[in-house]
Amino acid sequence: MAVLLVRDDREYLLQRGETLETDLGILEVPEDAQAGEVVTTHLDEAFTVRELRGPDCFAHFERTGAPMMPRDIGLVMGHTGASGGDRVLDAGTGTGVLSAYLGRAGANVVTYERxxxxxxxxxxxxxxxxxxxxxxxxxxxITDEIDDLTEEAFDVLTLDTEDAATVVARAPDLLAKGGFVAVYSPFVEQTREIVAAAREAGLSDVESLETIQREMDFDDRGSRPSTAGVGHTGYLTFARLE
Ligand SMILES: C[S@@+](CC[C@H](N)C(=O)[O-])C[C@H]1O[C@@H](n2cnc3c(N)ncnc32)[C@H](O)[C@@H]1O
Structure with missing residues (x-):
């Protein structure tokens, strides 16, 4: 697993044994680097080693498809209970932030990216x-693969694709009894389609949620919700196979 090298407002994600080259000098990350250890560049500039955790994946992964934000991933984890030993089917992989969180929680994930x-x-x-x-x-x-996956009985199905409704319609063929589907969709129209597909497929406990977060600012003048920040991200629709 990679580690972070941290100093003031700088953070670099590197594999152990990799070389960091910055204006502060060059340093090879020790193979046995431990969290909290201080390592120095050839110019004697210090960085602290930090173990990678989920939010670091969001901040530092190379990005392709727009990654799910930690606040929405929290909802997925909380509402599906995805955990160690679960079998999860995910699509589309994109950057892979959701998949990495699921894997770090101990789930075994099969994720499709077209x-x-x-x-x-x-x-x-x-x-x-x-x-x-x-x-x-x-x-x-994923829509082409469904027929080959029906023997697997996944505990959780996570979808972040425009055509998710097509897969939700087949959720009863993919899920284990009691398993959950979680779908992230940015638009209301797409969310309506997903809800309709879940109901049509006979899934239970169908609900769509939006997470709105307001960060608090605390300064000398007073305390209030931040006037900046991310607004709408997407809706999360959950449903369960009875
Ligand atoms: C928004 S990104 C997913 C981000 C991901 N959830 C994460 O947390 O990093 C959507 C990805 O799905 C892929 N995709 C779209 N439709 C697909 C499909 N039917 N099967 C497989 N991948 C698909 C796209 O290429 C894109 O990379």
């Missing part, structure tokens, strides 16, 4: 997160 170049980047991202043994990034269009 763009081969994106899939290659996602594989490298899984290696950085140390979950390449648990997250299987496959190139393919």
């Amino acid at each position: 763009d081969a170049d994106f899939a290659e980047v996602a594989r490298e991202n899984m290696a950085l997160a140390g979950v390449d043994d648990r997250v299987d990034v496959r190139v393919g269009d």
Whole structure:
């Protein structure tokens, strides 16, 4: 698994053994680098080693498809209960941030990405997160793969694609009894389609949620919700196979 080298407002994500080259000098990350250890460049400039965690994947992965934000991933984890030992089917992989979170939680993930170049980047991202043994990034269009996946009985199905409704319609063939589907969709129209597909497929507990977060600012003048920040991201629709 990769580590972060941190100093003031700088953070670099590198594999152990990799070389960091900055204006502060050159340094090879020790193979046995430990969290909290201070390492120095050839110019004697210090960086602190930090172990990578989920939010670092969002901040530092090479990006292809727009990654899901930690606040929405929190909703996916909380509402599906995805955890160690679960079998998760995910599409599309994109940058792979959701897949990495699921893998770090101990789930075994099969994730489909139709763009081969994106899939290659996602594989490298899984290696950085140390979950390449648990997250299987496959190139393919999920809608073409469904018939070959119906024997698997996944505990959780996570979808972040425009055509998610097509897959939701087949969720009863893909999920284990009691398993959840979670779909991220930026637009209301797409969300309506997903809800309709879930109901039509006979799934239970169908609900769509939007997470709105307001960061608090605390300064000398007073305390209030921040006037800046991210607004709408997407809707999350959950449903369950009885
Ligand atoms: C928004 S990104 C997913 C981001 C991802 N959830 C993350 O957290 O990094 C959507 C990705 O889905 C891929 N995609 C779209 N439709 C697909 C399909 N039917 N099968 C497989 N991949 C698909 C796109 O190429 C894109 O990379």
